[in-house]
Amino acid sequence: MAILSLAFKSLLNRRFTASLILLSIALSVSLLLGVERLRVESRNSFANTISGTDLVVGARSGAINLLLYSVFRIGDATNNISWSSYRSIADHPKVAWTIPLSLGDSHMGFRVLGTNRDYFLHYRYSSKRRLSFHAGGPFEQVYQTVLGYEAAKALNYRIGQRIVIAHGTGKTSFTLHEDKPFEVVGILNPTGTPVDRTVHVPLEGIEAIHQGWIAGRQLAGLQISAEQALERDLTPKALTAFLVGLKSKLATFQVQREINDYRKEPLLAILPGVALQQLWDLMSVAENALLVVTALVVTIGLVGMLTVMLAGLNERRREMAILRSVGARPRHILLLVTGESLLLSLVGIAIGLLLLYGGLLVAQPYVESHFGLYLPITLPAPREWFMLGLVGTSGLLIGLIPGYRAYRYSLADGMNIRI
Amino acid sequence: MPQTAAIQLSNLRFRWRQGLPEVLNISELEVARGERVFIRGASGSGKSTLLALLAGVNLPTNGEVNILGQAISQLNGSRRDHFRSDHIGFIFQLFNLIPYLSVLENVALPCRFSRSRRLNATRSGNTLHDEARRLLEHLGMADDDLIHRPVTELSVGQQQRVATARALIGAPEIIIADEPTSALDSDMRQLFIRLLFQECERTGSTLLFASHDKQLESLFERHITLEKINRIGQELG
Ligand SMILES: Nc1ncnc2c1ncn2[C@@H]1O[C@H](COP(=O)(O)OP(=O)(O)O)[C@@H](O)[C@H]1O
Ligand SMILES: [Mg+2]
Numbered sequence: 001m002a003i004l005s006l007a008f009k010s011l012l013n014r015r016f017t018a019s020l021i022l023l024s025i026a027l028s029v030s031l032l033l034g035v036e037r038l039r040v041e042s043r044n045s046f047a048n049t050i051s052g053t054d055l056v057v058g059a060r061s062g063a064i065n066l067l068l069y070s071v072f073r074i075g076d077a078t079n080n081i082s083w084s085s086y087r088s089i090a091d092h093p094k095v096a097w098t099i100p101l102s103l104g105d106s107h108m109g110f111r112v113l114g115t116n117r118d119y120f121l122h123y124r125y126s127s128k129r130r131l132s133f134h135a136g137g138p139f140e141q142v143y144q145t146v147l148g149y150e151a152a153k154a155l156n157y158r159i160g161q162r163i164v165i166a167h168g169t170g171k172t173s174f175t176l177h178e179d180k181p182f183e184v185v186g187i188l189n190p191t192g193t194p195v196d197r198t199v200h201v202p203l204e205g206i207e208a209i210h211q212g213w214i215a216g217r218q219l220a221g222l223q224i225s226a227e228q229a230l231e232r233d234l235t236p237k238a239l240t241a242f243l244v245g246l247k248s249k250l251a252t253f254q255v256q257r258e259i260n261d262y263r264k265e266p267l268l269a270i271l272p273g274v275a276l277q278q279l280w281d282l283m284s285v286a287e288n289a290l291l292v293v294t295a296l297v298v299t300i301g302l303v304g305m306l307t308v309m310l311a312g313l314n315e316r317r318r319e320m321a322i323l324r325s326v327g328a329r330p331r332h333i334l335l336l337v338t339g340e341s342l343l344l345s346l347v348g349i350a351i352g353l354l355l356l357y358g359g360l361l362v363a364q365p366y367v368e369s370h371f372g373l374y375l376p377i378t379l380p381a382p383r384e385w386f387m388l389g390l391v392g393t394s395g396l397l398i399g400l401i402p403g404y405r406a407y408r409y410s411l412a413d414g415m416n417i418r419i
Numbered sequence: 420m421p422q423t424a425a426i427q428l429s430n431l432r433f434r435w436r437q438g439l440p441e442v443l444n445i446s447e448l449e450v451a452r453g454e455r456v457f458i459r460g461a462s463g464s465g466k467s468t469l470l471a472l473l474a475g476v477n478l479p480t481n482g483e484v485n486i487l488g489q490a491i492s493q494l495n496g497s498r499r500d501h502f503r504s505d506h507i508g509f510i511f512q513l514f515n516l517i518p519y520l521s522v523l524e525n526v527a528l529p530c531r532f533s534r535s536r537r538l539n540a541t542r543s544g545n546t547l548h549d550e551a552r553r554l555l556e557h558l559g560m561a562d563d564d565l566i567h568r569p570v571t572e573l574s575v576g577q578q579q580r581v582a583t584a585r586a587l588i589g590a591p592e593i594i595i596a597d598e599p600t601s602a603l604d605s606d607m608r609q610l611f612i613r614l615l616f617q618e619c620e621r622t623g624s625t626l627l628f629a630s631h632d633k634q635l636e637s638l639f640e641r642h643i644t645l646e647k648i649n650r651i652g653q654e655l656g
Binding site for chain 1: 520
């Protein structure tokens, strides 16, 4: 212990270089932990995008493709499902509820989702949390809309405002459904899921704005006003996808098989949890690459320490000789030099943790509001402790290199130093 | 009861490494307790080497070194280091101090490694730093301002006095000084040696003082010329 206090004082004496080493270790450690946190939390938040839904059903394509467009609103469906197929599955005795989804339009870059009020009743995310309203409530009439939190915030919309939906999903779509504006009646609380970026309208609203349109084009000379549209039958003819909740989870695979074998139309039913897992695994290469890069950054920090320690060693041979003359053993010399590296690594780790938590405190609201990712400020997880342990151990092992050299010097020099 | 000699060596031979020439070959040397011995020798004649052997930092290639009746080569490495910190105080020629320790910490340093010297130093009920202060005062370094200065800002003379206080703390039986005055001007030299003698007398320590400076020789009661006792030097000469 006496030797470690010497190591501490020796570092204090070289506080400029020592603090540079500390800085590089601390920064790399906080980067490592920060990346790990982001990775774990984005995985969690990803897995929490949708919950409580037993099956997602769409036209037959790939499972991941279906998940992407129905849950993440990324990409487009290759085919629609007919309303009659939807109805017959919705009326299946084992099905408790369904949420129809109709996609294809957008508003200022935000996807428009046609659905019904069951969405606000049955949709769950995270650990079975239901949607709640920041302001207003669900839509009740055809030309009403409920905005996700982020969409409302980004566009600075308030209850009562009227918005126009664009045809298609491009950010700057030129064909607007200008004649049929929607009134904002509700704004949802943030969820950290794609719901936040969604503009919700009734299925009938989607149907109404497309009256007089065929195959995505407005028929010339066929203008149907908002009021006229209401007179028509607004039952949708097709859907993009729908979510299914079952009365009993035990029936999941049976119902899935029945849907996949559905005669009248090629359909695909997927278990969202499984598909989410598959999707995440696709990204795990990038995830691991990121982790490897940060591990390399830590290594560079430690190698920097090694360089400085080795460079300073020759100048310290006299110091070692003095210590030997007052009774220090070669082992003490080893401990002194290695202890310095160990102290630097440990203090670097501690500062790195402080930086991490400081960074989390500062970034938390920003990351939540901009990326819908909630970063909890919690004690390090076992895996993070393991990483820190690894950094500390590496620091110790790396410190053994200059330590051993000093040990060799002190054996060879004894007390005779001719510098 | 006759006390054992402070230092007694016989048929000592030493080379630094296999393949290097022998540096020392001394058939007999004895120093009684309390003696003050001047060891003269030209630069490179092996003074420092001899002192390192006496301190047990290096072991003789042949022969035996007895310090205070203890055969040094019979101790293992860590025992030797212990033995040294318990019984021997060391003063180098230059740069004696650990740059990152304060003056008082430098003086108290041997007590970190030696329990017996720590006990000796604190016997009168003083703390280690009190004792360090007391020794510095005896060596004319009473000034509080000096004591609180970083050791790197002290003059060479002041540094050597701090080193002397460090060698003396805890009253080790043997003080070994390896050309401690060669960096001092001649007035400082006389003063330094007087103070060193005074303190060795007080604690009854044996003093071995290596130097190539003939002027100082007369101050000592016993002189050893290394070239005379070392057969290697004779052959070369
Ligand atoms: N650590 C060492 N390794 C190898 N040779 C050494 C070492 N220290 C001293 N020597 C050699 O031993 C001889 C005596 O040196 P030294 O004892 O330092 O002489 P002095 O102290 O009288 O000037 C010299 O030739 C020197 O080169
Ligand atoms: Mg010498």
